[in-house]
Amino acid sequence: MSHFKKLENMYLGANFNKEIYQSTEIxxxxxxxxxxxxxEPKYFHALGAIHGSVYFKLLDDAAFFAVNSIVKDVFVLTTNFNINLIRPANKGVITAVGRVKFKSKNLFIAESILQNEEGKEIAFGIGHFAKSKVALTEEIGYK
Known part of the structure; x- marks a missing residue:
């Protein structure tokens, strides 16, 4: 099985994603x-739109997996991530897209954007990532 498919399985098999974010695709x-x-309404804050924590998770995850796509031996870690919220979202499907912007031996920078179904950007972020000492193995869901 390819590295990319194993990363997708790792994401979909993570406890948090199975419990909270069952309606995701990667x-x-x-x-x-x-x-x-x-x-879904379970993601809403009191004003009836998605809570900022959902924006953060999707942006961070998209950037993270963009980076781990080129790190094939170990799990990467988010060391810093900044987000900017542009507009609320409360219906439909939202899409986070992450891309690697910089890579060196141990430091990676990736950006991500979050769009609504109409293609309007609703948030964006940029993060720094570093290699961990945790090998990509079946024990952490890399299968």
Whole structure:
């Protein structure tokens, strides 16, 4: 099975995603990841739109998997991530797209954008990632 497919399985098999984000899809390619989420009311804050934590998770995950697409031996870690919220979303499918912007031996920078069904950007972020000492193995869902 390909590295990209194993990363996709790792994402979909993560406890948090299985419990909270059951309606997600992921696609990983070289230096790229795309995650789709169908909006449900359980993600809303008191004003009836998606809570910022959902924006953060999707943006971070898309950037993370874009980076881990080119790191094939170990799990990467988010060391810093900044987000900017542009507009609320409360229906349909939202899509986070992550792309690698910089890579060196131990430091990676990736950006991600979050769009609604109409293609309007609703948030964006940029993160720094580093290699961990945790090998990509079946024990962590890489299968």
């Amino acid at each position: 696609r990983v390619e070289e230096e790229f990841a795309e995650i789709k989420l169908t909006i």
